[in-house]
Amino acid sequence: MEHTSEVLHHEGHGHHDATEGKKEVWRITLYLTILTLVELAIGYYMYKAGLENGFFKNMLKGLIVALMMWKAFYIVGYFMHLKHELRNFALTVVVPLFLFIWFIIAFLADGNSYNHLRNTYDKNHQERASLKMEKKEVEHGHGKEHHTGEGHTGEELK
Amino acid sequence: MATTATTKTKWWAGGRSPFNVEYGKVMMWYFLMSDAFTFGAFLIAYGTTRFATNGWPDPNQVFNSFPGLGSGFPLLFVSLMTFILIVSSVTMVLAVKAGQEMKKNEVVKYLIWTIIGGICFLSCQAWEWAHLHHEGAWWGSNPFPNHDGTLSSTNFTNFFFTITGFHGFHVLSGVVINIVMLIMTLNDTFEKRGHYLMIEKAGLYWHFVDLVWVFVFTCFYLI
Known part of the structure; x- marks a missing residue:
């Protein structure tokens, strides 16, 4: 237990960087929100434009994955504080990945x-x-079409 | 304290944690790393199956309902779920920061917000699962045709329910952990201990749950 409290003191979170830390949290929150909105916009565009499978659609999907990695970096680096840990420690977590x-x-x-x-x-x-699969009309009123779910589920082709 | 900050520290000379991180926190990180591999294996299995299949249902046609509004709103409900989880992650960061400053009341306040966020997310997921189940989707049953109207396989629903279920289970355990943290904070356990490191470890777990959702959300709803 002595080790525990000693480490805590070394980390030293003084009061002067407390407000700065809070600012950083809101900044990262803003970034995460913007990135999510961009992802959603791309996803919605792919849906609305009715793109065929091909190079352009794959590129957009790749872009979404890149944005996903960017978000992951913000969460791990700032929310989980890994960016502020000692580099050696961060490497023991990141390198296996x-x-x-x-x-x-x-x-x-x-x-x-x-x-x-x-x-x-x-x-x-x-x-x-x-x-072709019998297209089921997806209505809001559920329950009545419950049985259609089992008709063409691909079981017969297994 | 001042000497360690100013003089060149010999991290590996012994008598201290060479990573300057408390033991439990190191272990939490390594647990999360292993958990990342578990989720990674799930998602890669999903990806491999998708690559080995000719057609796949369009998520925008499957997940397009919103409670009270009916269907025809692709991405809307899952956006709400994503936003709830991000906000709860933010309140968790604020709880951790309050703990570092030894402000018990703030820790309690932000922990309560985080717990509420987690419960909201779980409720959303429960609604979505119930809704899909009513439409005939479940493990072993897939009523949704492929993107081009061709016959789909049950892999779609099997992976969806397994992976979002596994994630939902993580959220549930995260909420339970946060409730335990709240009770311990209210009982002054951390005040007596002199530090709130336990909150930081619970925080790491909670952020990881948010992190996994970023991946699950992208893989199932966007691409």
Whole structure:
């Protein structure tokens, strides 16, 4: 327990930087709000414009992911205070996370390749992709259409 | 105190935490790192499945209802949920800051706001789940067709309910932890201890829950 209180004193949060710290919190809150609004605007645009799957749509999705990472940086760096911790400590948390670079690339590429192989060699898989599904009208009054949910859920093609 | 601040500190000479962080806080960070891998694995499994599938339902067609307004409002409800969680994260930061300044009343005030935010978020999620369930969506049942009207698979709902459910469970435990913190603060536990480091650890957990939502929100509702 002695260690605990000693560390606390070293961190030394004097009263002069208390108001400054509060200002920083509101600044980061503003940034997070703006970034979220931009993300939503892009998402809404993708919906309204009815974009086809392709390069442009993928680019917008990539942009959303970049904004997501930016938000994550603000939350971890400022709200969770990691930016103000000792660099050595921050590195012990951040460096293992670089595993995600491999993790994401390898698995998404694998999924993509699997889909490509199945589309090429598995006729059943391709046919399934062109089957139309009975479009259910989504109404606000729920309950009455409850049973339609089980009709065309893809069970018969499993 | 002054000497450590001005002279060159030998962090690794022993007798102190070389990271200048209290033990429990270090462990909280490492727990959160491992939790990040758990959520990462879930989200990457979702991504891999999506890449291995030809079509996928459009989130804007699935999540377009707002309580009391009916359907036709894509992104609106989830924006509200996101905003609630961000605001509760802000009040948590303010609680942590108040704790560092040993202001008990402020800690209590901001903790209560954070708990309210968490409960609001959970209520929103409960409403959304109930609404989707009424539309016929659940684990193993997907009433929503793909973007282009083709037959979809149950992977969509399975991943949605599993991952948002796992996140919702984190929010729930975060709310419980914050309630425990509130009770301890009211009982003067931290005043007697001389510091509010426990609030900082609970704060880290709460921010992490917000952080995960940033990812879940993007992966399920936006792209």
